[in-house]
Amino acid sequence: MGSENQKLMRSTQLLRSFWNVQKNLMRFVQKTAVENDLSVPQYSILMTIAPHKEMLQKSLGEKTFLPKSTLSQAVDGLVQAGWLNRQQVEGNRREMQLSLSEKGEAFIKTIHLQEGSIHQVFRSAVESLTEKQCDELLETHQRIAAYLEAQGAGQGEGTK
Amino acid sequence: MGSENQKLMRSTQLLRSFWNVQKNLMRFVQKTAVENDLSVPQYSILMTIAPHKEMLQKSLGEKTFLPKSTLSQAVDGLVQAGWLNRQQVEGNRREMQLSLSEKGEAFIKTIHLQEGSIHQVFRSAVESLTEKQCDELLETHQRIAAYLEAQGAGQGEGTK
DNA sequence: TTAAAACTGTTCAAAAATGAACAGTTCTTT
DNA sequence: AAAGAACTGTTCATTTTTGAACAGTTTTAA
Structure with a gap:
């Protein structure tokens, strides 16, 4: 595909x-x-x-x-x-x-x-970034970070 | 200000x-x-x-x-x-x-x-990111990375 | 052409980061 | 309440990363 x-x-x-x-x-x-x-x-x-x-x-x-x-x-x-x-x-x-x-x-x-x-x-x-670019960057990063944060934190993983 | x-x-x-x-x-x-x-x-x-x-x-x-x-x-x-x-x-x-x-x-x-x-x-x-969000992210990152790349590479800095 | 300077990568001792075992504390279960 | 499990942070031996000195090569310029 x-x-x-x-x-x-x-x-x-x-x-x-x-x-x-x-x-x-x-x-x-x-x-x-x-x-x-x-x-x-x-x-x-x-x-x-x-x-x-x-x-x-x-x-x-x-x-x-x-x-x-x-x-x-x-x-x-x-x-x-x-x-x-x-x-x-x-x-x-x-x-x-x-x-x-x-x-x-x-x-x-x-x-x-x-x-x-x-x-x-x-x-x-x-x-030189515009207001809008900043906001979108922050928004997108936030989404990605939140997803990653949720991963691996659950199961066998912890800070040893 | x-x-x-x-x-x-x-x-x-x-x-x-x-x-x-x-x-x-x-x-x-x-x-x-x-x-x-x-x-x-x-x-x-x-x-x-x-x-x-x-x-x-x-x-x-x-x-x-x-x-x-x-x-x-x-x-x-x-x-x-x-x-x-x-x-x-x-x-x-x-x-x-x-x-x-x-x-x-x-x-x-x-x-x-x-x-x-x-x-x-x-x-x-x-x-889940849209096409547009991807493009903007890439574009913005590219700009930031390019700027940073240019910094410090010039003067006394090199990989020792 | 040489001598000096700059370049590229390696070696090795020192520094930084880490896992495993531990000590003490708190929580759970009986 | 006592025993066992889970939690929190420290210690220490090991592993990983790094700076500094180096060896060999190439470039510069005298």
Whole structure:
């Protein structure tokens, strides 16, 4: 069936398209992380926690998909560096509550403003998009991410 | 200026949106790689070389942004496994010509068909997009990728 | 033609990321 | 309430990735 084949090619093309963006993003994330003495997981953690100011370590794991050993080590480093506070959840001696310190918030702001940081570079990259293009991109990404999120989260898969 | 602030938020929102897709994609790439006894760099290499059938190792480095030590090791593994052929470029004793072996081509086809592979999962994820949505996504991604590609490739940056 | 500089890929020691085993806690079932 | 199962995070040995030094080749320019 020709149209099936058509669809297959479409999907391949789209996957490549995402991959092309993602490998470039990773390049700048890597660079930004190194320039601020962070590992890539640590950078991810900061960016994930930033809009909420505080999060359970468990939730952070679910959001980032980082293996829990990686998460534990990365968080530890961030706490050492003074960017995060870590304390036991009261009424639950297993879970850890993580929160951005004031230093941490300031640090994130600094990163956002650094020339050559992923944030600055990306800002320029999307500068010329129209309102409509932005909205459609967000909408489509949201749909794809939601689908993927739902996959594999169900069965035997968990962050080990 | 309010509209500047507006733009900033837009950019942040878009970056998050890409990140949400990318972390999910990476999850499946990782999974697909492991299931086929590949490292993530090795998987990237195969997917990059696949449409061309053959490439210079140098070009592969430029396309994937993999550090050259990583590239060298990963390629070596693929050659050992019999998926790639490697030979010196004739008339140039530095560069290496890499090409998919027949076994390698077959291997890639197999991966594409595996249930739960990134390819299958992604296919389902984008199944319901309209023709128009696909085209716009491709177009926008292309623009962003092109911009990012141009950045940093110029000055002191190269794959070490 | 040479010497110096730039290029391409490999090697190897160091750093980063991860799985598996674990320790302590909480929840379930009896 | 006691035993067993499930949960949450840490530790540590192993694996993966990477930067730096290198070896060999080609290009540049003296």
